[in-house]
Amino acid sequence: AQSVSQHNHHVILSEAASLELGCNYSYGGTVNLFWYVQYPGQHLQLLLKYFSGDPLVKGIKGFEAEFIKSKFSFNLRKPSVQWSDTAEYFCASDTGGFKTIFGAGTRLFVKA
Amino acid sequence: DTGVSQDPRHKITKRGQNVTFRCDPISEHNRLYWYRQTLGQGPEFLTYFQNEAQLEKSRLLSDRFSAERPKGSFSTLEIQRTEQGDSAMYLCASSTWLAEDYEQYFGPGTRLTVT
Numbered sequence: 001a002q003s004v005s006q007h008n009h010h011v012i013l014s015e016a017a018s019l020e021l022g023c024n025y026s027y028g029g030t031v032n033l034f035w036y037v038q039y040p041g042q043h044l045q046l047l048l049k050y051f052s053g054d055p056l057v058k059g060i061k062g063f064e065a066e067f068i069k070s071k072f073s074f075n076l077r078k079p080s081v082q083w084s085d086t087a088e089y090f091c092a093s094d095t096g097g098f099k100t101i102f103g104a105g106t107r108l109f110v111k112a
Numbered sequence: 113d114t115g116v117s118q119d120p121r122h123k124i125t126k127r128g129q130n131v132t133f134r135c136d137p138i139s140e141h142n143r144l145y146w147y148r149q150t151l152g153q154g155p156e157f158l159t160y161f162q163n164e165a166q167l168e169k170s171r172l173l174s175d176r177f178s179a180e181r182p183k184g185s186f187s188t189l190e191i192q193r194t195e196q197g198d199s200a201m202y203l204c205a206s207s208t209w210l211a212e213d214y215e216q217y218f219g220p221g222t223r224l225t226v227t
Contacts, residue, residue, distance in 0.1 A: 004154075009152075036218075043115070043116075043218045043219060043220050043221075044155070044203070044205075044218040045217075045218070046215050046216070049213075049215065051212050051213060052212065090154045090155070092154070098143070098145070098160045098162075098167065098168055099157050099160070099168060099170075100145070100155075100157060100216065101157065102147075102154030102155045102156070103154050104152065104153050104154050105152075105153070105154050
């Protein structure tokens, strides 16, 4: 069965620190991969997505993610976090456009 | 605001009562999705519609749950004979769909508390 695992449930960083959030998916076939973010009091919104092509995907607000097929991974990165990046981050995958499977989420707190 | 809207935002009900939630998607979106999210977890897929057709239902969606999208626009999710385990955030999302590119837009959710 398709599944998504996020390595860290809580991450605390100081401003300007680099961020990497781990994500692994289980499906062996073609997958589409997503990172969503939920800022406090706001809706889930898409940060970035990967369907095909360049495995290094750039998203909004300086985030990027790298698809590594051999490792079934799609880790999220940002070179320098800001206090405003405090949020919950969800990795997700699907295999055809409807049944999206989400990870449990990582709560990021950035200290000012 | 032309995003996805959900109503009500909060619902408190007693065990055994029926509840109905409404989702209004972005107007040009033909796909509509329902998810359930409990504390500490990511959203869990429940069902989805393409236009008015319900094309997939999760096994999480027991026979107490039913969803409709009668005219391919708004959708309703009904839970009959609610149980305390139904307490969760119910999220709706919508999208257009191209095989090679799509994005789900989420609503604010309906928080259900069953007492």
